[in-house]
Amino acid sequence: MFSSFWQLFGYSTFKYRRVSGNSISTLVLDKQPTSVLEVKSAVSKSLGIGADDVDVISNTTILENYQCDFSKDNLTEILVHTKYRRVPAGKRTNREDMFEGNMADGDRVKMSCKHAATPENLYRYCLSKLNSCDLRFKCMECSTTWELPEIATKADMSDDEYVFFSRKMTQVFIDQSNDIHQCPTCRVNCSRKDTKNKQVQCLVCKKEGRTVYSFCWECNVPWTKNHNCKIFFLTQEILDNCERITMEYSDIQNVPKVRACPKCELYIEHESGCKTMDCTSCHHTFCFSCLKPADENGVLQCGMYSSKCEVAPIQKLKRHE
Template sequence: MTTEQQEPEKHYNPRDSTLRFVTRQDDITLDDDPDTLRAEMSCGHAVTPQSLTAWCRSLLDQGQHVFRCPALKDGTVQKCGAEWPYQEVRKLAVLTAAEQGHFETALAALAAAEHCEFKSCPGCQTCVERADQTNLCVLCTVCTAETGRAYEFCWQCLQRWKGPAPRSDRCDNQSCTNKDLQLLEKCETTSLPQVEGVSACPSLRACPTCGQVLEHDRTGCKNILCSRCQVEFCFVCLKLTPVCLDTSSYFEACKDGVAPRQTSIPSWNRSGS
């Protein structure tokens, strides 16, 4: 079934006094029908129920739980980037009951994944949270209580821990490897057709803030919003967007060129300290 078949037909009620209707053509995505009624978001950009639903659903599909306006600021090439509260999206997207259920379930799961990181203990299958993001050796309190002695497992290979600890690279199990790091080292190169001078960039990058491995969809500008920590960075030079834009623009080559393949993955300090 196609997306068009799944999406219900939606329209604003022109008598709804709680909405501000506009006629200017600055939607986040223009509809083919110029007579479609448009409403103004809190940031000032206009949307239709269909365009807003499609945009926010695409963000959820990319693992993003913060809805931001993708429109360009007037007379610039800078994105608006204003955050839209879910309550506003729910109302102006005219979400159906089924869509609300889908959105809210996805939002809850994504928000939980951002603030907590859990894996199943290989001994008892209980979900365990890792407190120290720099240490792969994790203590399972359930197995420890049941066996009467410390039970530690490797966060990376999910086998019982072998070797000295703490360690951030691997345990002494022979099969313990960092699969994300292997992906970064062996990925193919890609180009960003709309960015000047970017024709050979690694196709996978680890977010410089949290280490999430991401792929650019090769459309639009060189910056990408991390689906886990919600921090925007330049896919080319790996600097945070504000730093990169000090010496270039969204569609220009970075001053320092293309950053080499990453040989380590940043650990996410959720406290920000």
């Protein structure tokens, strides 16, 4: 009702939620934002802070300035950073910053290992490690491992930053574990008692009365009668004979409509949108045209969503080599 009212006057509504909160905020804008930059500008203006103090989140990834789908019907997650990171009381030290020495700007905070860093450098270092899926936050001087509570306090993290770190650390742990998988329906973490049985029951889905409450441990899709993992993956014939399309936004022509995920070989068909593709099975992000992977921040190596790049040839599945 609220959205329909403003649409009568030619305005758009945009919904977002802070990473650390449950309440939904709605902005009334002249037009619907279509890029990360536009979202950051609109949200930061409404909060009275700088655009550099805001990031747009997709699950456990901080999005960069490339095109994304910010539909009025979708809820966008926002991470608000601490603008000025302060050293906690009693933790200030005159020791050199372990990253920039005496060239570092600002006060230094003393870590549990007695070495020091500015809160901003500490935060950036740990965020870089996390984006590289490395959960070992170690001192650059002595290799002492710091735990998240210490990092959060001494880097003066915002509530959003702390929740994002916790969420991302959990996801990295799951991705690196062979004993825990995420239910594809409700996203709850599951383990299995019988390591030889591929059919795993999600107790949450079963309790909530969902029709399908089992999934395949191998290919991570809902379990069906006569399930066969191979039917969810490509055959070489499909790759060799698929239709060719022109990518939206970048106008890249003669791109195969069907690709195999470069990491897990899941069948992926491009229906619409830009060249950025996220595999729903292994969460690998890559360019649908040149197949190059995104970096640790989810940014494509071949440029923004509208950038032209080479068209990779038809893939040859590993099991056919």
